[in-house]
Amino acid sequence: xxxxxxxxxxxxxxADGPLFEVSTLVPGRMLVIGSAEIAHEILHxxxxxxxxGVANRRILPLLPDDTVLTLDGEKHMARRRLLAPxxxxxxxxxxxxxxxxxxxxEADLWPTHTSITMLPRLRFLALRLAANxxxxxxxxxxxxxxxxxxxxxxxxxxMLAGSHSLRRLRSLSPQSLTGRRWVEFADxxxxxxxxxxxxxxxxxxxxxxxxxxxxAHETTAAALAWSVHELAREPEAAAAIAQxxxxxxxxxxxxxxxxxxxxxxxxxxVRTAAExxxxxxxxxxxxxxxxxxxxxIHREGGxxxxxxxxxxxxxxxxxxxxxxxxxGGDRRCLxxxxxxxxxxxxxxxxxxxxxxxxxxxxxxxxLLYGTALVPExxxxxxxxxxxxxx
Ligand code: HEM
Numbered sequence: 001x002x003x004x005x006x007x008x009x010x011x012x013x014x015a016d017g018p019l020f021e022v023s024t025l026v027p028g029r030m031l032v033i034g035s036a037e038i039a040h041e042i043l044h045x046x047x048x049x050x051x052x053g054v055a056n057r058r059i060l061p062l063l064p065d066d067t068v069l070t071l072d073g074e075k076h077m078a079r080r081r082l083l084a085p086x087x088x089x090x091x092x093x094x095x096x097x098x099x100x101x102x103x104x105x106e107a108d109l110w111p112t113h114t115s116i117t118m119l120p121r122l123r124f125l126a127l128r129l130a131a132n133x134x135x136x137x138x139x140x141x142x143x144x145x146x147x148x149x150x151x152x153x154x155x156x157x158x159m160l161a162g163s164h165s166l167r168r169l170r171s172l173s174p175q176s177l178t179g180r181r182w183v184e185f186a187d188x189x190x191x192x193x194x195x196x197x198x199x200x201x202x203x204x205x206x207x208x209x210x211x212x213x214x215x216a217h218e219t220t221a222a223a224l225a226w227s228v229h230e231l232a233r234e235p236e237a238a239a240a241i242a243q244x245x246x247x248x249x250x251x252x253x254x255x256x257x258x259x260x261x262x263x264x265x266x267x268x269x270v271r272t273a274a275e276x277x278x279x280x281x282x283x284x285x286x287x288x289x290x291x292x293x294x295x296x297i298h299r300e301g302g303x304x305x306x307x308x309x310x311x312x313x314x315x316x317x318x319x320x321x322x323x324x325x326x327x328g329g330d331r332r333c334l335x336x337x338x339x340x341x342x343x344x345x346x347x348x349x350x351x352x353x354x355x356x357x358x359x360x361x362x363x364x365x366x367l368l369y370g371t372a373l374v375p376e377x378x379x380x381x382x383x384x385x386x387x388x389x390x
Contacts, residue, residue, distance in 0.1 A: 005267055005368045006295045009034070013296055019280045022291070028058065030289045031279070032268075034296040036322045038280050042271055042290055043329035048073065050271035052331040055289055059270055059371065067211035068334065080334060083212070086133065087338045095133065099345040102128045105140060107353055112385055115359035117378035118228050123221035129342050130216040134209060135193060142192060149188040150213065185210055212335075218372040219265045220339050223256075225379040226263035227347055229364060230308050231255060232356035232381045237310055242351040242386065249348065250314055256343045257318050258310040260325035264294035267371050269327040294324045295366070295373065308363075354383040 009032065012020050018035035033039050042050055053072035057063065063070050068079040085091060106125045110116060124147065131137035131146050189209065231238045240251040269292040277284050284290075299305050300322070304312075326333035333339070350356075359380035366373040 003367060004365065005373065006366050009293055009296050010299065018300075019282060028287065028289055029285070030291060031284065032291045032293065032296070033279075034293070034300065035280075036297050036300055036324075039269075039292045039297055039324065040321050040328070042279070042292065043269070043324075043327070043331075045277075045329075047330070048274055049277060050290065051274050052271055054274075055270035055272040058272065058289055063211060063214075067208055069211050069215060077330075079208075083208075083334060087335050091133070092338060092341045095341065096345055098132050098138070099129060099342060100349060102132065103346050103349045107350065110383060112354070112383045115380050115382045117380050119221065119225040119374055119378035122224040122228065122379075123218070125346070126221040126224060126342075127217055129346075130213055130220065133338060134212055134216070135189070137192070145192050146189070149185050149192070150217070153185040153210065215333075216335050216338070218370060218374075219335075220342060222265035222369075222372045222374050223260060223263075223339065223343060224346060225375055226265070227256065227259045227343060228350070228356060228381060229358070229375050229379040230259050230263065231347070231351065232358040233308070233363065234310065235355070238351050238356060241348055244348075246348075249344075251310065252344060252348060254310040254313040256340065256347070257313040257323070258308060261298045261318065261323055262308050263366070263373070264298060264325045265372055266294065266325070267368060267373055268293040269324065292324070292327075297322065297324055353386060355386055357382040357384070 012022070012032070013034035018033065018038060020032050020034070022030050022032050024030065033042065051072045053070045053076055056069045057065065060069070065071075066075075066079075068076065068083055071079055103125065106121065106128070110121060124143070127147055127150070128137075128140070128143040131143050135146070137143055137146060231241075234255070237251050237255055241249060241255065244251065271290045271292070273284050273286055273288045273290060275286050279290075320328065326336040326339075359382055360377075364375035364377050364379065367376040
């Protein structure tokens with residue numbers, strides 16, 4: 001699964017149909033849904049039939065229990081209402097100049113005329129953007145300090161599955177280590193932000209910010225990396241975007257939507273059945289983890305859906321029943337507008353600056369990195385400055 005996650009899911013779905021059981025390191029019963037119709041039924045079921053917070057705690061057992069990702073019910077809605085203004089509307093309006101500045105600063109450092117790996121570079125760019133929005137961090141230096149704090153806090157998150165059994169290690173358990181890392185993360189963040197942004201830490205303490213950063217960072221980095229990977233293979237679309245003006249970029253939206261379809265950054269949307277339910281004629285017991293993998297739903301029906309074809313979205317927006325990169329229902333990604341805003345601003349800036357060429361003819365397959373799907377070779381491309389004089 002780790003190395004060929006999408007191929008494995010497609011094979012199982014072809015063999016066993018749109019509802020099949022899997023066993024992984026995560027304890028308990030798990031069903032995978034490979035049909036948009038069943039996925040819609042689950043994501044839009046009456047409240048409290050399926051729980052996302054319980055499910056997130058099961059696949060990310062090291063997250064605290066009281067974050068927007070891990071809560072359910074009224075407490076979850078209250079947390080969403082608190083955080084939403086940071087990620088929508090006027091909060092985004094003022095972001096374009098910061099995105100332009102950060103993107104230019106980063107792109108200045110990238111080698112040209114040689115093949116390079118974009119994923120780590122775009123991961124840092126995505127971290128700088130998230131740091132700017134969530135914490136008001138503006139300089140590269142402060143973002144590097146934050147990167148250090150994140151990487152020290154994150155190793156324990158690599159030990160995701162089955163870790164309940166490790167609780168008996170007590171002070172040496174991943175839970176306890178992670179608890180200490182949160183404290184270190186929150187302390188480090190407080191030192192870094194100092195008096196500059198007291199409202200940030202007051203509004204949403206260290207754990208909340210860490211959960212948001214976790215949700216925002218790798219997903220956006222993967223989306224940027226896959227977009228660059230695909231655009232390197234679509235020179236006409238890339239040129240059309242580079243030559244177009246803001247507000248008049250049909251190819252840009254089409255490429256982003258198609259990238260999020262074929263190269264969905266998250267392996268699955270998760271829910272736990274809170275009661276006995278019947279799904280596709282099958283009785284499902286309470287506590288079953290339901291996995292809805294966008295890569296499977298987005299390829300349902302096969303044929304031309306297996307290939308990258310941004311033209312399919314030139315005529316109209318994707319259908320939310322079959323296009324689920326951000327999940328759906330009342331748990332749909334809270335950062336979707338922010339992520340799309342970032343993609344819509346960063347990609348044209350890169351394309352105005354560089355032409356992209358793939359480093360290898362063969363497209364990169366997806367590799368599982370935590371719960372994110374990233375290009376197996378890190379999106380290797382060759383950048384050439386546009387208008388370069390040879
Ligand atoms: C391209 C980038 C991104 C992708 C593909 C993505 C995808 C997703 C998905 C699939 C979910 C689960 C939705 C569900 O359960 O129905 C989710 C949840 C969430 N995402 Fe994103 N995400 C992205 C970027 C971001 C960003 C930039 C933020 C900003 C902080 C963010 C914050 C969140 C939060 C807070 C949740 C939990 C929402 C809830 O449970 O109520 N995401 N995301």
